[in-house]
Amino acid sequence: MWGNYMMPNTRYVLHHSKMALDEKVLEVVERLGEKYESVGEDLLAHLEGLYYRDYVNYWDYVGVDALLNLQKPRTKYPDETTFIIYHQITELYFKVIMHELEQIGFNENLNKDFFVKHLKRINSYWSALVQSTDVLVGGMDADQFLEFRKALAPSSGFQSIQYRLMELWSTDFRNLVGGDQAGKFAEDASIEEIYEHVYWKEGATDITTGKKTLTLTQFEEKYSKLIIRKGKEFRETNLLAKFHSLSKEEQQDPELLEILKQYDIHSNVNWPLAHYRFAARYLKRGDHVERATGGTNWQQYLPPKFQKVIYFPEIWTQEEKENWGKAWVENTFLQ
Ligand code: HEM
Incomplete structure (x- = not known):
């Protein structure tokens, strides 16, 4: 019963959200096209690049590794690190x-x-x-x-x-x-x-x-x-x-x-x-x-x-x- 009841509604929602999504995607692609055309670049090459590009992650974006490696004490005293930080x-x-x-x-x-x-x-x-x-x-x-x-x-x-x-x-x-x-x-x-x-x-x-x-x-x-x-x-x-x-x-x-x-x-x-x-x-x-x-x-x-x-x-x-x-x-x- 639950299945019969849910199915048509779910399909309805999916169908409509897909259409809405398609329109939005098209609009964004159009804007991207304008952006790249204005600087003489090929949109397709950039979209493909997007496919291969890795996800942004916190550690690279904030530069955590670099930041945490910037403390170079000149002595063995632990509080020198506090002083530098x-x-x-x-x-x-x-x-x-x-x-x-x-x-x-x-x-x-x-x-x-x-x-x-x-x-x-x-x-x-x-x-x-x-x-x-x-x-x-x-x-x-x-x-x-x-x-x-x-x-x-x-x-x-x-x-x-x-x-x-x-x-x-x-x-x-x-x-x-x-x-x-x-x-x-x-x-x-x-x-x-x-x-x-x-x-x-x-x-x-x-x-x-x-x-x-x-x-x-x-x-x-x-x-x-x-x-x-x-x-x-x-x-x-x-x-x-x-x-x-x-x-x-x-x-x-x-x-x-x-x-x-x-x-x-x-x-x-x-x-x-x-x-x-x-x-x-x-x-x-x-x-x-x-x-x-x-x-x-x-x-x-x-x-x-x-x-x-x-x-x-x-x-x-x-x-x-x-x-x-x-x-x-x-x-x-x-x-
Ligand atoms: C125990 C910690 C510290 C001590 C004992 C200390 C001491 C001093 C002294 C004596 C001066 C005068 C210049 C000299 O003869 O060296 C000075 C200047 C200065 N210090 Fe510190 N300092 C400390 C921490 C810091 C920290 C954490 C900062 C942050 C960046 C800082 C920034 C400055 C600046 C900008 C000046 C120049 C001030 C001016 O010209 O009016 N100091 N400090």
Whole structure:
């Protein structure tokens, strides 16, 4: 009975779904034909290729094997692997942030909504990064760290090119001259001239002798040309320039201003402070201060209140700028 009852219905469904499928297939084949014809390619050859092509799988698509083989510790200390992985995670976050910055920068018809949407994404990546730093505070054994780091000099996160490119993408090059010299360059100053005074260069140069750290020298050998080229390229496409390209009305939009402020704080206060916190956790033991692998006077160099890098100075009050990064140091670090 069940069979008799089911048969006609099943046939009916199959017949109709096959017809619907055929129409859909035809439509797709037609579209494919147009696609390949437009570039002078043979549709049939590509369809046959599809027949032989293997299925996409997760491990190849995500590159799992490659990813899991990127950790190459230089010592036998287990926590060195954690150290490498955490740097790699952070670099991937930097990459996804750059990906968003690029979308804003290269958008030729930018409007406030697009700006806000992509900047919100960037802020949520920064937020996740800042929160994740707790992992590193307790994630390694300090004794192991102080041993394996001896094998790593003169390398330092200081040499992260993505970190520098994010800075370049975010603001006018002149705003990367921080500290007491912020705002000292005129609008028509050349990128080469400003580059000599960016905050990170000055932080890694001995003021009295003018001698650069080896970390900086090596970084410059590899990346100076790229940085100068990008500095020029991003003149019109950095976030601050893109903000200025919006209509006057959009530039005063409270939501946009709030989100820009959050971005400035995440990049130039919250993350630098969180990083400073875990650097201090490992490099400071009681009164004893370890030398950094990158050779900076790190306690003077890293805190935002000394760096005073501000991407969007015009949206902050004079008082806020003068107190840049101070509240956290007073409330948290000096307790
Ligand atoms: C125990 C862990 C860490 C310590 C002790 C530490 C220490 C330092 C120190 C002392 C500096 C100043 C340059 C120098 O003299 O070396 C520095 C710079 C830097 N580090 Fe780390 N760091 C740690 C982890 C990380 C991680 C996981 C990242 C993620 C990529 C990172 C990214 C950076 C960046 C981007 C700079 C340059 C900051 C600037 O120029 O303002 N660091 N780090």
